[in-house]
Amino acid sequence: MPSTHTVISDESDYVKTSVTMDSSVSSQLESSLNDSVTDGETNQSPADSSQVLLQTEAEAAVVQLSDGQTTSVAGVIQAPQTSVIQSPQVQTVQIVTVAELGDGGSVGDTQKRRELLSRRPSYRKILNELSSDSPSVPKIDEEKGEDEAAVSSSSTESVPNSIYQTSSGQYIAIAQGRAIPLTTPAVETLQGTQTLTVTGSPTPQTGAAVLQAADSSHQFFLQGGQVLIQAATGDIPAYQLRSPNSGLAQSIVMAASPSSMQSPSSQHAEEITRKREVRLMKNREAARECRRKKKEYVKCLENRVAVLENQNKTLIEELKALKDIYCHKAE
DNA sequence: GAAAGTCACCGTCAGGCCCT
């Protein structure tokens, strides 16, 4: 019995909806990819092309599932299609349901599981390793997404990861790893929410706007009409970087009310608070990014499972056909 | 319609890993 390894283990988030996998699964999945890549020179079997159920279209693969349904999957770590005979080993995929794992959920198990999980390499690493081996695997960018990268073009313009208010009430942006103070040219009230408007947008039709740093040394784009809005009332205001198009808050920043920050130890305490806020903010965004990568990784694995299951089915059929031919000749 | 359940997402903390 192999040790169990939950690929998706955040019970509050993923276990409810996803599968957990035996450790052999992820390793098999990954090793099978590597196998397939190292075996990449193995030739296609054009004669059998009609039997190959996988059809790649750009980066998406059409997979016929065991129940007869076909589905299009993207980001599949896809092995080159080879003949059954040339495939040295059939990778088996074992999916263990949560219920099956649930039995021995003692503290010790949790501890063990934690240890296992803590040693797991990052999703970025895993996927990038895979993608370096297999071009069909989408690579996780080290920095920004394509939409963000497309915005910044000028040397004086950079894209802030986020904009937030410090404990002293000042707005700063975090860009290129450092905090830069921002001016807040105007404040207007709109439908009960306080909106921080920004200086004239160079491209108002696209909703982009420019934030000018307090020291005038930096400008930032707010993309897609994102606005910083006050999202909560009370002693501690919260601000959200919100895109009017999606309506979804992209970051929520808590900040102490400036009026409540009349601390006697002022500077030092303020510095500590500011550092903490920056740390929390960075961690918040790191968590967001981590979840995004995790989802991508899980999706990738699920797609891979579908592909491998299908491949397995094809191989079995091919083997069966060959057996028939062989038996026929033998008679 | 209210209560309960489910799901997805979020922020925070803790701890391991990696780089300098």
Next chain:
DNA sequence: AGGGCCTGACGGTGACTTTC
């Protein structure tokens, strides 16, 4: 060794569905 990053775990919340 220390700092930063990454990610599992945890608890909270809102939207939606199911049950009564």
